[in-house]
Amino acid sequence: MTLESLRIQIDSIDDQLLQLLNQRMEVVRQVGELKKSTKSVIYRPEREKQILDRLHQASTGLLTPAAIDAIYLEIFAVSRNLEMPERVAYLGPEGSFTHQAAESRFGAMSDYIALPTIRSVFESVETGRCRFGVVPIENNQEGIVNETIDLLLEKDLLIAAEAQIPVHFTFATQTDVLSEITHIYSKDIAFGQCSKFLRDYFDGLPAQLVPVESTSKAAKLASQHPKAAAICSNIASKLFGVPVLFDNIEDTDLNRTRFLVLAKDFTNQKSGHDKTTIIARLPNTNKPGVLAQFLQEFDARHINLTKVESRPLREGATFRYWFLIEFEGHVEDPGVQEILKHHAADVKWLGSYVKSLG
Numbered sequence: 001m002t003l004e005s006l007r008i009q010i011d012s013i014d015d016q017l018l019q020l021l022n023q024r025m026e027v028v029r030q031v032g033e034l035k036k037s038t039k040s041v042i043y044r045p046e047r048e049k050q051i052l053d054r055l056h057q058a059s060t061g062l063l064t065p066a067a068i069d070a071i072y073l074e075i076f077a078v079s080r081n082l083e084m085p086e087r088v089a090y091l092g093p094e095g096s097f098t099h100q101a102a103e104s105r106f107g108a109m110s111d112y113i114a115l116p117t118i119r120s121v122f123e124s125v126e127t128g129r130c131r132f133g134v135v136p137i138e139n140n141q142e143g144i145v146n147e148t149i150d151l152l153l154e155k156d157l158l159i160a161a162e163a164q165i166p167v168h169f170t171f172a173t174q175t176d177v178l179s180e181i182t183h184i185y186s187k188d189i190a191f192g193q194c195s196k197f198l199r200d201y202f203d204g205l206p207a208q209l210v211p212v213e214s215t216s217k218a219a220k221l222a223s224q225h226p227k228a229a230a231i232c233s234n235i236a237s238k239l240f241g242v243p244v245l246f247d248n249i250e251d252t253d254l255n256r257t258r259f260l261v262l263a264k265d266f267t268n269q270k271s272g273h274d275k276t277t278i279i280a281r282l283p284n285t286n287k288p289g290v291l292a293q294f295l296q297e298f299d300a301r302h303i304n305l306t307k308v309e310s311r312p313l314r315e316g317a318t319f320r321y322w323f324l325i326e327f328e329g330h331v332e333d334p335g336v337q338e339i340l341k342h343h344a345a346d347v348k349w350l351g352s353y354v355k356s357l358g
């Protein structure tokens with residue numbers, strides 16, 4: 001076999017793939033028309049999950065499930081844009097971890113806009129300027145993002161999907177002589193999350209740690225100063241063209257951040273691997289046992305709670321709370337229906353969506 005003859009085979013397979021992809025797009029276009037006539041939603045994460053699961057099972061060749069996901073994510077993104085372009089807002093700047101999370105859901109081909117604050121992402125979806133908004137909700141080392149939780153109570157948005165991504169930091173710089181580096185830029189919490197690396201490589205060296213608003217800003221600064229470095233995401237170092245000297249410099253490789261995809265009106269059909277988020281403003285939470293009794297209702301129906309987060313109600317000079325509660329299951333499950341009916345006045349459903357496995 002010569003290289004040339006192998007490449008002839010590849011070209012012929014690509015022709016077939018292209019033809020099949022165009023055929024797929026023709027069917028997708030028809031789905032789009034059907035959805036328009038019935039005013040149904042374009043993005044159906046539970047259907048995409050079903051397709052991926054089926055393909056993982058069906059695949060007998062060299063492609064791993066992760067490779068299948070990566071390829072199909074872009075096919076889905078192109079398909080959805082063909083049905084109807086839907087703009088996705090995310091907490092910027094470009095190159096942020098939220099950008100990375102948004103791409104992990106919507107692919108590289110979607111129509112994105114980076115917004116400066118979590119509130120502005122909520123508002124862009126609320127006003128209809130964007131169809132979806134991606135914001136961080138929690139990091140497994142740093143805890144919850146209070147601003148996101150509070151806006152879930154304040155605004156009338158729903159959760160369409162979640163994404164979990166591992167947080168890897170890279171050390172990007174134009175020089176490869178560590179003792180020449182004068183400044184290391186990053187976000188303050190990133191310094192904390194890479195403390196072991198900084199100790200091992202920079203103890204006794206002159207580099208100063210300079211906190212800036214975002215890891216993307218850090219990458220930009222490192223691109224402008226030959227003796228500066230940035231601790232940033234991989235996507236940011238690529239975006240600003242700063243060479244990566246070390247990858248995965250975080251203290252723990254278990255560092256993960258969870259993000260929510262917000263939408264104004266959205267319902268997912270049941271996938272069998274769902275999670276539901278609700279807000280509970282229970283009356284008399286200062287009376288003993290009110291929260292415990294409420295949570296007991298989930299236990300009694302064998303519903304597995306995955307999160308109970310309390311936030312101050314900020315009503316006068318009292319210590320009263322509301323709760324963000326997450327559990328396994330879908331809003332259509334009979335047990336969930338019972339609880340929601342029973343507490344119709346105190347509970348707001350925020351969404352049932354496919355559970356992210358990370």
Ligand SMILES: C=C(O[C@@H]1C=C(C(=O)O)C=C[C@H]1O)C(=O)O
Nearest residue numbers: 028031042043044047048076079
């Ligand atoms: C084509 C559809 O719309 C979107 C695109 C999909 C696809 O490319 O297969 C799957 C689900 C939706 O997000 C559909 O709902 O079937």
